[in-house]
Amino acid sequence: MKIKERLKQNSSKLYSITSENVTKAFDYPSVKSKELKEGIKKKIREKAILSTKARLAERNKSFDDYTDEELEIIISDEERKLKDDLKTKSLVAALAILGLDFLI
Numbered sequence: 001m002k003i004k005e006r007l008k009q010n011s012s013k014l015y016s017i018t019s020e021n022v023t024k025a026f027d028y029p030s031v032k033s034k035e036l037k038e039g040i041k042k043k044i045r046e047k048a049i050l051s052t053k054a055r056l057a058e059r060n061k062s063f064d065d066y067t068d069e070e071l072e073i074i075i076s077d078e079e080r081k082l083k084d085d086l087k088t089k090s091l092v093a094a095l096a097i098l099g100l101d102f103l104i
Contacts, residue, residue, distance in 0.1 A: 044079055044082050044083065044086075045075075045079065047078075047082055048075050048076075048078035048079040048082055049075060049078075051078040051081075051082070052071070052074050052075050052078050055074070055078070
């Protein structure tokens with residue numbers, strides 16, 4: 001009887017370990033996808049802040065001249081511009097790959 005009980009325990013342990021590993025394997029792409037999206041958002045945010053600094057430097061202003069809400073609006077506007085630019089460049093690249101350069 002003890003052998004049967006041990007086999008049941010070992011098989012249940014193996015089953016739980018296997019199911020955990022399978023779950024991790026199927027969750028891996030979604031986790032990596034989230035990390036990639038967060039990384040892209042971070043890069044866009046950094047570039048938007050640099051663009052905002054350049055925009056303020058052209059006007060001889062600094063971050064201290066604006067409130068946090070105003071700066072957030074300016075930075076979000078720069079983020080929107082960067083995203084639109086990336087979308088346009090991606091579309092042009094896709095059309096070029098397809099050989100549809102007459103649409104550009």
